[in-house]
Amino acid sequence: MKDILDAIQSPESTPADIAALPLPESYRAITVHKDETEMFAGLETRDKDPRKSIHLDEVPVPELGPGEALVAVMASSVNYNSVWTSIFEPLSTFGFLERYGRTNELAKRHDLPYHIIGSDLAGVVLRTGPGVNAWQPGDEVVAHCLSVELESSDGHNDTMLDPEQRIWGFETNFGGLAEIALVKSNQLMPKPDHLSWEEAAAPGLVNSTAYRQLVSRNGAGMKQGDNVLIWGASGGLGSYATQFALAGGANPICVVSSEQKADICRSMGAEAIIDRSAEGYRFWKDEQTQDPKEWKRFGKRIRELTGGEDIDIVFEHPGRETFGASVFVTRKGGTITTCASTSGYMHEYDNRYLWMSLKRIIGSHFANYREAWEANRLIAKGKIHPTLSKVYSLEDTGQAAYDVHRNLHQGKVGVLCMAPEEGLGVRDHEKRAKHLDAINRFRNI
Numbered sequence: 001m002k003d004i005l006d007a008i009q010s011p012e013s014t015p016a017d018i019a020a021l022p023l024p025e026s027y028r029a030i031t032v033h034k035d036e037t038e039m040f041a042g043l044e045t046r047d048k049d050p051r052k053s054i055h056l057d058e059v060p061v062p063e064l065g066p067g068e069a070l071v072a073v074m075a076s077s078v079n080y081n082s083v084w085t086s087i088f089e090p091l092s093t094f095g096f097l098e099r100y101g102r103t104n105e106l107a108k109r110h111d112l113p114y115h116i117i118g119s120d121l122a123g124v125v126l127r128t129g130p131g132v133n134a135w136q137p138g139d140e141v142v143a144h145c146l147s148v149e150l151e152s153s154d155g156h157n158d159t160m161l162d163p164e165q166r167i168w169g170f171e172t173n174f175g176g177l178a179e180i181a182l183v184k185s186n187q188l189m190p191k192p193d194h195l196s197w198e199e200a201a202a203p204g205l206v207n208s209t210a211y212r213q214l215v216s217r218n219g220a221g222m223k224q225g226d227n228v229l230i231w232g233a234s235g236g237l238g239s240y241a242t243q244f245a246l247a248g249g250a251n252p253i254c255v256v257s258s259e260q261k262a263d264i265c266r267s268m269g270a271e272a273i274i275d276r277s278a279e280g281y282r283f284w285k286d287e288q289t290q291d292p293k294e295w296k297r298f299g300k301r302i303r304e305l306t307g308g309e310d311i312d313i314v315f316e317h318p319g320r321e322t323f324g325a326s327v328f329v330t331r332k333g334g335t336i337t338t339c340a341s342t343s344g345y346m347h348e349y350d351n352r353y354l355w356m357s358l359k360r361i362i363g364s365h366f367a368n369y370r371e372a373w374e375a376n377r378l379i380a381k382g383k384i385h386p387t388l389s390k391v392y393s394l395e396d397t398g399q400a401a402y403d404v405h406r407n408l409h410q411g412k413v414g415v416l417c418m419a420p421e422e423g424l425g426v427r428d429h430e431k432r433a434k435h436l437d438a439i440n441r442f443r444n445i
């Protein structure tokens, strides 16, 4: 691994030098173990501790197949899907690997007693498999996390609709929280050249997801002037949704849970902010019963902030706890777009407010190839910025996942994989200088 790192860091290295480097037999990777999937049985979700289930193991380098690439991972980031994997909720991800493994001979590689997790990376291509022309060893890349087979016509208009659609590093093995990752080459995209490795690795999954969910016509199709209610507006998804709303001429109404997070939203340029903790909304009276009076109090607060207008688009992901309120506060003909259910997936809402007011609920999941490319392009152009707050070493990934699980973090949490320190990998210093304040907005808070 040292020779690989030296070659990546040497300005003299050519693609041929990188291609000629011998691959190691094994590498360090963050894993969960199949024989530990019951370790948290009987515990409440919040008490399941990723630090106990996440391991740093030495694992063999997987065989490289047609259309694939092996990438030296300089940095990765923690996404909530790695939290789900590490607490084995809502189900163990080993079921996904087994199912994938049954599909063909090559996919069997993924069905292992350990799962290498992680759905973001920034790094350097080491090897490409047969049939790969667009990328070569030495290319500096990021990878999006959409893995599809595209053998069925179902996904030919929108690659997210492929029946064999999987999230790399969650529903496949050989993910990005490791020194080496295996991806399909069509997951690769150019690394934004004004960013360091850890900054470039931070936006990928959440930025692409927010782009489809909010901006794309496959999602809410946001337009100028829309009032957009953004839950968790300084979190992983929300910090990008807020930027998309502001950059697209919409009016974000940012919901957060502390004054510090409210300040972050203000510094991004948002003006309408609701501190859900300070204002004490309790949408549920008890586990079974919602409180429509609280929906109304929330809606009244939104009207105060918008000059009497209601919400055009709700950017939903907390799920059960907030969904009833989200449906209620949406304007006639408006849209609730959802990609998750962090607080519980059995949602309840008053359907009269949906049908009588002609509202729509749109399910959204990650992003298709093109949407992921467009989202990365906006990062590369400096229109949207990484929201990296804190960076951990690969050894401390368990702690990083714990922070995200317990909502102790801001924006995105990064992980250094092969990169020996932060701040490396910047190629365009002039472009960086133009955006430095925005790039650093979330750092060390």
Ligand SMILES: C/C=C/C(=O)SCCNC(=O)CCNC(=O)[C@H](O)C(C)(C)COP(=O)(O)OP(=O)(O)OC[C@H]1O[C@@H](n2cnc3c(N)ncnc32)[C@H](O)[C@@H]1OP(=O)(O)O
Pocket (backbone or CB within 6 Å): 080, 081, 084, 089, 090, 091, 145, 167, 205, 209, 339, 340, 366
């Ligand atoms: C990018 C980042 C993203 C995120 O962070 S997202 C958050 C993390 N992700 C999650 O929490 C999602 C985790 N995934 C899941 O929970 C599960 O993955 C699903 C609930 C989405 C699906 O569960 P499954 O077990 O894969 O599918 P089934 O539909 O429950 O069961 C499959 C069986 O049900 C049959 N079936 C499906 N549709 C129908 C139908 N319409 N009518 C009748 N049967 C149906 C199938 O055939 C099959 O059957 P047979 O078990 O016998 O093979």
Ligand SMILES: NC(=O)C1=CN([C@@H]2O[C@H](COP(=O)(O)OP(=O)(O)OC[C@H]3O[C@@H](n4cnc5c(N)ncnc54)[C@H](OP(=O)(O)O)[C@@H]3O)[C@@H](O)[C@H]2O)C=CC1
Pocket (backbone or CB within 6 Å): 079, 080, 081, 084, 205, 206, 209, 231, 232, 233, 234, 235, 236, 237, 238, 255, 256, 257, 258, 261, 276, 317, 318, 321, 322, 339, 340, 341, 342, 343, 364, 365, 366, 367, 404, 407, 411
């Ligand atoms: N389908 C898909 O493609 C994707 C799905 N996801 C899913 O989306 C969810 C969020 O991911 P991500 O944004 O990265 O996670 P983060 O934890 O980074 O951010 C979520 C934010 O939501 C807010 N929040 C959490 N719980 C509640 C609650 N009960 N009520 C209101 N607000 C709440 C918190 O903000 P605050 O405390 O300030 O209010 C938190 O910062 C996860 O479940 C994840 O798995 C993520 C990416 C892609």
